[in-house]
Amino acid sequence: MKNITIIGAGWLGQPLATTLLSKGYRVFASKTSQANCQSLHQLGIKAFQCNLLHPKTLETDLIEQQPDIVIGCFPPGFRRGLTDEYQLMWKSITQAALNSKVKKIIMINSTAVYPSTLPDLALPELIMTEEKASYSLALENSQFTDNAKVLLRAEKHIIDSGIDFSILRFSGLIGPNRHPARFVSKLKQISQSAPANMLHLDDAIGSVIFAIEQLDNQIVNVTTPDVMSKQQFYQMALESANLPSSLLPSVVDLPDKKIETTKLVAAGYQYQYQTLKQALNAIQFDLPLV
Numbered sequence: 001m002k003n004i005t006i007i008g009a010g011w012l013g014q015p016l017a018t019t020l021l022s023k024g025y026r027v028f029a030s031k032t033s034q035a036n037c038q039s040l041h042q043l044g045i046k047a048f049q050c051n052l053l054h055p056k057t058l059e060t061d062l063i064e065q066q067p068d069i070v071i072g073c074f075p076p077g078f079r080r081g082l083t084d085e086y087q088l089m090w091k092s093i094t095q096a097a098l099n100s101k102v103k104k105i106i107m108i109n110s111t112a113v114y115p116s117t118l119p120d121l122a123l124p125e126l127i128m129t130e131e132k133a134s135y136s137l138a139l140e141n142s143q144f145t146d147n148a149k150v151l152l153r154a155e156k157h158i159i160d161s162g163i164d165f166s167i168l169r170f171s172g173l174i175g176p177n178r179h180p181a182r183f184v185s186k187l188k189q190i191s192q193s194a195p196a197n198m199l200h201l202d203d204a205i206g207s208v209i210f211a212i213e214q215l216d217n218q219i220v221n222v223t224t225p226d227v228m229s230k231q232q233f234y235q236m237a238l239e240s241a242n243l244p245s246s247l248l249p250s251v252v253d254l255p256d257k258k259i260e261t262t263k264l265v266a267a268g269y270q271y272q273y274q275t276l277k278q279a280l281n282a283i284q285f286d287l288p289l290v
Contacts, residue, residue, distance in 0.1 A: 004212070005067035006030065007050055007093065008074030009040055012108065012173065016073065016205050017045050023209070028065045052089040055096070062100035069212060070097050073108035076154075078147050090154035094161045104164040106211050108204075111169045111197060111221060111259045113151045115143035129260045130169070130219045155219070166211035171223035171259050175201030179285045181241035184234055187249045194256030196233035197223050200279040202272050210269045220264040226275040227258065233276055241285035 002025055006013050009029035017029040021044055030050035031037045040047035048061055052074070062070070072093055076086035090107070097105055113133040117126055135152040138144035144152075158165045174180050180198070199222055207222045228236075235245050265271075273279040 002026070002069060002212075003065060003067040004028070004069045004071060005062065005065050007052070007070065007072045009045070009047070010074065011178070012201065012204055013071075013073045014040070014043075014045075015201065016071070016208055018043055019205050019209070021045060028061075028067065030061075052092065053085060055089070055092040058092060059096040059099050062096050062102065066100070067102055069104045069106060070102050071106040071108070071208065073208075076110070076147070076151060083146070084150055087150050087154040087157065091157045094157045094163070097163060098161060102163060104166070104212075104216075105158050105161070106208060107155065107158055107165065107167045108208070109151055109155060109167055109169050111171050111223065111257075112145075113148050113155070113169060114257055114259075115141060115148065116145060117143070117255070117257055126255055126257055127260050128221070128257050130221060130263055164216050166215040166217075167219040168207055168211060169219065169221045169259075170204060171197035171199045171221075173201060173204060174198050174279060175204075175283060179241060179283045180234060180237040180280070181243055181285055184238060184243075184247050184249075187234070189250050189252050190231050190234055190248060191252050191254045191256060192229050192231040193253050194230050195227040195258045196230045196276060197227065197257070197259040198233070198276055198279065199223050200273050200282060202282070203279075206272055207264065207269060210264075210267075214268060218263075218267070220267070221259050221261045222264060223259040223261050224273055224276050224279055225261055225265065225271055228276055230256075233280075236277065236280055240280050240283075 004025050004027050006017050006029040017027045021027045028046045029040055030048050032051045034049045037047035114128045135156040138149045138152050155167055
């Protein structure tokens, strides 16, 4: 039985923790406040408080827990106004993992690592495979955003640590309480030429378990293999929620990146949802629009 520590037991981390617990792993998972740890205890998960903005006790926690694997699944906080803090958080995790002799680190990162693209780029240049983003490339290419550089520098801390690792670059997450129809009102425009790169929670969890068992020193994209345009996707999302298509914003014809996941599939991972339609059909719409 392996010990696994999950840093960040939120929308993804908590169901991941319960899934791992059901598979016989001994699971520790963190919340940022002690009050929120109680909900994890009730699920049989060994909860602990961890605030990565002030990670003074993280190394002590890992030494006590003795995890074989540390999984970090927390957002970079850009929407909350954080900037460089994300890579510093991962620097702290990596150092604590080294000092506590952790065998493997799994990082849940984002496909936002890839460079921005111009509308006139040729199709092959719009297909994003794993080698098209690294910290060294980002330093030399103005197409990488500042946020992408932060994400890639965070990856570099792990890659350079010497610890076995898996870095999973997730596309946009959908699933329970994250039906995409809820977010249509936030869209200013929608493209009929840009692919919708999305990932269901079930495959997010499935890919992490696959990484635990079968991926070593790998960076992989994780995204639903068969995609459709953003216009088609959000229109289908509205239909699945019994909402009118008139809620869609203005339609434009701008191409955008397609995230390629052939590397993960070639490694042996089988997606539960091969298409976005299957992923949408698996989500119940029961919350108001935001």
